[in-house]
Amino acid sequence: MTTTSMKDVARAAGVSVGTVSNVLNRPEAVAEETRARVLAAIADLGYVRNDSARQLRAGRSRTVAIVVLDVANPFFTDVVRGAEPLVESAGGVVTVCDSGEDVRRERRHLELLEEQRVLGLLITPVDDSSASWIERLTGRDIPVVLVDRGAGRHPHCSVAVDDVAGGRLAARHLVERGHRKIAFIGGPSAIPQVADRYEGCREVCAESGTELEVFATPGLNFQAGREAIEAMLGREDRPTAVFCANDLVALGALQGLTMHGVKVPQECAIVGYDDIDFAAAAAVPLSSVRQPRAQLGRTAAQLLFDEIAEGGDHTHRNVVFQPELIARASTALEL
Amino acid sequence: MTTTSMKDVARAAGVSVGTVSNVLNRPEAVAEETRARVLAAIADLGYVRNDSARQLRAGRSRTVAIVVLDVANPFFTDVVRGAEPLVESAGGVVTVCDSGEDVRRERRHLELLEEQRVLGLLITPVDDSSASWIERLTGRDIPVVLVDRGAGRHPHCSVAVDDVAGGRLAARHLVERGHRKIAFIGGPSAIPQVADRYEGCREVCAESGTELEVFATPGLNFQAGREAIEAMLGREDRPTAVFCANDLVALGALQGLTMHGVKVPQECAIVGYDDIDFAAAAAVPLSSVRQPRAQLGRTAAQLLFDEIAEGGDHTHRNVVFQPELIARASTALEL
DNA sequence: CCGTGTTTTTGAATCGTTTCATGAACGGAT
DNA sequence: ATCCGTTCATGAAACGATTCAAAAACACGG
Numbered sequence: 001m002t003t004t005s006m007k008d009v010a011r012a013a014g015v016s017v018g019t020v021s022n023v024l025n026r027p028e029a030v031a032e033e034t035r036a037r038v039l040a041a042i043a044d045l046g047y048v049r050n051d052s053a054r055q056l057r058a059g060r061s062r063t064v065a066i067v068v069l070d071v072a073n074p075f076f077t078d079v080v081r082g083a084e085p086l087v088e089s090a091g092g093v094v095t096v097c098d099s100g101e102d103v104r105r106e107r108r109h110l111e112l113l114e115e116q117r118v119l120g121l122l123i124t125p126v127d128d129s130s131a132s133w134i135e136r137l138t139g140r141d142i143p144v145v146l147v148d149r150g151a152g153r154h155p156h157c158s159v160a161v162d163d164v165a166g167g168r169l170a171a172r173h174l175v176e177r178g179h180r181k182i183a184f185i186g187g188p189s190a191i192p193q194v195a196d197r198y199e200g201c202r203e204v205c206a207e208s209g210t211e212l213e214v215f216a217t218p219g220l221n222f223q224a225g226r227e228a229i230e231a232m233l234g235r236e237d238r239p240t241a242v243f244c245a246n247d248l249v250a251l252g253a254l255q256g257l258t259m260h261g262v263k264v265p266q267e268c269a270i271v272g273y274d275d276i277d278f279a280a281a282a283a284v285p286l287s288s289v290r291q292p293r294a295q296l297g298r299t300a301a302q303l304l305f306d307e308i309a310e311g312g313d314h315t316h317r318n319v320v321f322q323p324e325l326i327a328r329a330s331t332a333l334e335l
Numbered sequence: 336m337t338t339t340s341m342k343d344v345a346r347a348a349g350v351s352v353g354t355v356s357n358v359l360n361r362p363e364a365v366a367e368e369t370r371a372r373v374l375a376a377i378a379d380l381g382y383v384r385n386d387s388a389r390q391l392r393a394g395r396s397r398t399v400a401i402v403v404l405d406v407a408n409p410f411f412t413d414v415v416r417g418a419e420p421l422v423e424s425a426g427g428v429v430t431v432c433d434s435g436e437d438v439r440r441e442r443r444h445l446e447l448l449e450e451q452r453v454l455g456l457l458i459t460p461v462d463d464s465s466a467s468w469i470e471r472l473t474g475r476d477i478p479v480v481l482v483d484r485g486a487g488r489h490p491h492c493s494v495a496v497d498d499v500a501g502g503r504l505a506a507r508h509l510v511e512r513g514h515r516k517i518a519f520i521g522g523p524s525a526i527p528q529v530a531d532r533y534e535g536c537r538e539v540c541a542e543s544g545t546e547l548e549v550f551a552t553p554g555l556n557f558q559a560g561r562e563a564i565e566a567m568l569g570r571e572d573r574p575t576a577v578f579c580a581n582d583l584v585a586l587g588a589l590q591g592l593t594m595h596g597v598k599v600p601q602e603c604a605i606v607g608y609d610d611i612d613f614a615a616a617a618a619v620p621l622s623s624v625r626q627p628r629a630q631l632g633r634t635a636a637q638l639l640f641d642e643i644a645e646g647g648d649h650t651h652r653n654v655v656f657q658p659e660l661i662a663r664a665s666t667a668l669e670l
Numbered sequence: 671c672c673g674t675g676t677t678t679t680t681g682a683a684t685c686g687t688t689t690c691a692t693g694a695a696c697g698g699a700t
Numbered sequence: 701a702t703c704c705g706t707t708c709a710t711g712a713a714a715c716g717a718t719t720c721a722a723a724a725a726c727a728c729g730g
Contacts, residue, residue, distance in 0.1 A: 003394070003452075003475065005716055016680050021718055031678060046471070051450040052390035053716035056685050059338070061387065071431075072412040080406075093447060095430055096406075112428060115386040117338075136381070140338065222612050255616045277557050281590045283618025340686055351710045356688055366708060388686035391715050672730090679724070685717090693710075700703080 082297025167200020186245025225252020502535020521580025560587020
């Protein structure tokens with residue numbers, strides 16, 4: 001069953017292919033009666049546009065790619081959901097790529113996306129090493145918006161949340177609750193978000209003379225949080241509070257603590273980061289630093305289309321949101 | 336900056352485009368020295384293949400699409416992760432589409448995927464109304480594998496878990512624990528998984544003379560679970576246990592109960608479905624019916640590629656896995 | 671019936687690959 | 701020198717849509 005093409009439709013309707021194309025793309029330019037005939041033929045033959053041909057001609061696809069660190073992290077799915085409506089209303093399609101915090105996977109995705117001549121790219125880069133790869137795309141006139149990551153000196157638009165401020169918020173909250181020894185759980189430190197959140201935390205601890213211990217993890221997931229707790233509980237004189245680089249880690253930590261009979265928040269307080277839905281839902285509801293996830297996605301998409309629209313004379317914009325601490329049961333106790 | 340094409344590379348290397356193409360696709364067929372020259376030109380000009388043109392010529396893309404009910408549900412992300420390695424090792428690319436349990440969104444995705452002439456499709460259909468749409472793709476020689484859903488009389492391969500058996504497992508577990516009045520929380524009932532899980536539960540309740548009350552929800556998410564609990568707590572003589580159609584709903588229910596001071600499992604037991612990581616991680620670890628998520632994805636991909644390989648003389652296969660009940664704290668008490 | 675202006679339709683060129691029938695170049699063997 | 705078999709390289713013909721200049725069709729007043 002050879003796929004039916006415009007040529008077949010044209011023949012069936014007794015018109016030229018140009019006319020069929022017009023019916024599809026600028027229906028107002030073709031006479032009522034002809035249009036009806038063509039549409040009938042289309043329905044009749046079950047014709048469906050061939051997107052590859054279309055793209056080839058257009059020189060560009062309608063796909064906006066979003067490359068995230070971890071699709072299983074609700075933070076990112078919410079970002080994607082924020083971006084989707086805007087992209088779709090602009091006639092685009094969203095494709096989500098998961099780098100899994102792995103530079104090699106990220107790179108493979110970028111190569112593929114470049115081959116696909118995507119319309120634009122929203123990306124949360126794994127670390128700085130991807131910068132030059134990302135700029136290749138920019139060089140190919142594919143606009144790129146960095147998500148959850150300040151552009152720094154890179155030539156891109158960006159949407160970010162001030163992670164250093166977020167780290168400060170979390171630490172200050174714990175210090176105010178009377179904690180004198182805090183653990184930071186997260187990693188790898190090459191991930192900018194991790195580094196920034198730690199930095200904010202470190203500042204506040206230094207100022208307030210609070211002891212800070214780092215438990216580095218190989219990734220930002222549930223498993224990592226649980227394992228870090230194992231390590232922590234082995235120690236004498238353990239911290240009375242932990243600040244986790246994101247909520248998945250925090251939930252893992254919560255489970256680890258609970259499994260070892262350590263009461264939260266009585267014996268160990270927890271602050272997470274992202275305020276995903278599961279955080280409030282945990283049986284010890286998690287205090288967390290909230291980021292405007294959906295808005296992050298929405299704004300990123302907006303910046304992307306602005307850049308596309310403005311074309312040459314576009315100046316990059318860097319939007320920074322402020323995070324907010326949501327205090328819940330996991331830090332409800334004053335020491 | 337007009338994108339550089341094979342023609343440019345050919346000119347730069349002093350060969351014909353055919354040769355450039357060969358260097359890329361069957362390097363062994365071109366002389367060592369020429370190949371080097373071409374590769375140098377490619378690197379030099381920063382040439383990148385144009386996938387649209389390639390696809391146009393090939394008549395088919397390398398994309399395998401996975402259409403899921405809810406990307407934010409870890410169950411589906413795990414299914415996707417199960418499928419990915421196999422697809423990628425076969426030189427394909429995975430694209431994930433979220434129907435959001437909405438038939439209209441699902442349909443839009445199918446249309447798009449058809450235009451894209453995808454290599455194959457793994458789909459968890461929202462309900463039966465999509466059957467005819469899905470068969471359009473089949474008619475276009477695009478192999479389709481149903482995921483988490485028996486094929487029934489539809490002409491497709493499928494990978495599923497016996498949801499009726501799962502429902503039975505859950506109900507039997509609760510009945511054995513001494514519960515005489517159970518609530519089923521989930522919906523919409525048009526979703527086959529919901530209907531099947533309910534059916535299994537209903538059977539066991541009928542056999543054992545257990546009272547069963549249904550709290551229908553508009554969707555299978557966190558929010559829905561919490562709201563259902565609100566409704567349930569309004570009643571006199573409330574159930575002593577709830578069986579939720581999936582873990583997101585169960586986690587929502589858990590939070591709702593906890594918020595109202597209802598102790599789990601002492602005053603109300605909970606069984607979820609899917610056994611996502613968060614289930615074990617909840618502060619009252621959730622009993623749940625486990626499905627082999629990753630294997631579901633892996634097998635689906637396998638069936639898809641088998642079908643592609645076998646071509647015409649392919650007979651559809653319908654793989655069914657058995658679910659398994661994982662008992663945890665949320666049902667730890669005998670009444 | 672002609673000229674003019676407007677609305678429709680046409681058909682060829684183009685996008686960048688892949689494929690494949692031909693042809694060129696080269697090395698032996700006769 | 702000729703012939704034959706390999707190995708490589710070539711160039712034109714698809715693939716299926718979009719675009720656009722030019723042609724055709726039509727309307728209408730004079």
